[in-house]
Amino acid sequence: MPKGQGNVLCPLLFVATDEKTVLAVVVQICPTGAFTGTCEDAAISLPPSWDRLLWNADLTMDAAMSNAFLRFARVPAAAMLLLALAGCTATPPEPAPKLLTAEEAAARTVVPLTRPIALDKAGKVVDIEFDLPPAGPGTVPDLMLGLRVWGMDAKAMLAQQSRIDVRPFATLVHLQRLDGDSTVETPLNYTSRDRRTELSVGPDGAVPFTTVSSVAQGVLRSAGLVDERRVYGVVRIAEASRVEPGRYRLLIELPSDRPDLQGLNVELLLGYGPRSK
Incomplete structure (x- = not known):
């Protein structure tokens, strides 16, 4: 390679003489003549002895010109390349987003969001205003209005979740849009018990029960609303399709006391639904 020329990528194919081992790698030819291989995003440094073993002729972009000795070196060369590639690791994942504190999560006013909620006493349990951004990647523009329960393992989470609908958990729900000329009631629907039919919520806002549901977890995680030490479950009260x-306002009222739900690990959850894969 002429001196001063930049790095050049030449694909090399080493084929073992037993015709069973085929290895393709990309070798970067540096101006110094040293060789480095690449595996995904991680660099592999090859020993200087490889220069003498593999090549003693100039390399160009047109072809990799092997000499007579290279014909006998293909098997050990392929083996050494396999060992080098075996030590290659992929780029480490990005660090997890910062987990919001309870105070930070309670101050968040953009979906997705969570709020502390008590379900044991009748009356108004939710009255919040929030901003709804456009649905992003991995989501659909269906806003889930529901509850999130948690436990330290799946068994504990399911035990918490089953307490909500041990008998039908009824609510009165209203979602109002605030950023127009006047407040507008947003149509809501809920899912039938068998989860086969979407039913409209009437003018009174009555929803007779909840159903197991889900939201886009990646968005929750990016927002700092997922504690990786917990296992979460989601139940849906209603949905705005x-x-x-x-800008919206959500009101939720409980028509009756539910003393059996005192101390439940639960919070209000608003989030977009996940896009089907």
Whole structure:
């Protein structure tokens, strides 16, 4: 290679003489004549002896010109390349987003969001205003209005979740859009018990029960709303389908006491639904 020329990538193929081992690698030819291989995003440094073993002729972009000795060196060369590639590791994953404190999560006013909630006393349990951004990657524009329960393992989480609907958990729900000329009631729906039919919530906002549901977990995690030490479950109260971004107010009222739900590991959860893969 002429001196001063930049790094050049030449694909090399080493084929073992037993015709069973085929290894393709990309070798970067540096101006110094040293060789480095690449595996995904991680660099592999090859011993200087490889220069003498593999090549003693100039390399160009047109072809890799082997000499007579290279013909006998293909098997050990391929073996050494396999060992080098075996030590190659992929780029480490990005660090997890910072987990919000309880105070930070309670101050968040953009979906997705969570709020502390008590379910044991009748009356108004939710009255919040929030901003709804457009649905992002991995989500659909269906806003889930529900509850998130948690435990330190799946068994504990399911025990918490089963307490909610040990008998039908009824609510009165209203979602209002605030950023128009006047407050507008947003249509809501809920899922039938067999989860086969979407039913409209009436003008009174009555929803007779909850159903197991889900939200886009990646968005929750990016927002700092997922504690990796916990196992979460989601139950849906209602949903606003194909909802438009904007400013909203959510009101939820419990028509009766539920003393059996005192001390439940639960919080209000608003989030977009996950996109089907």
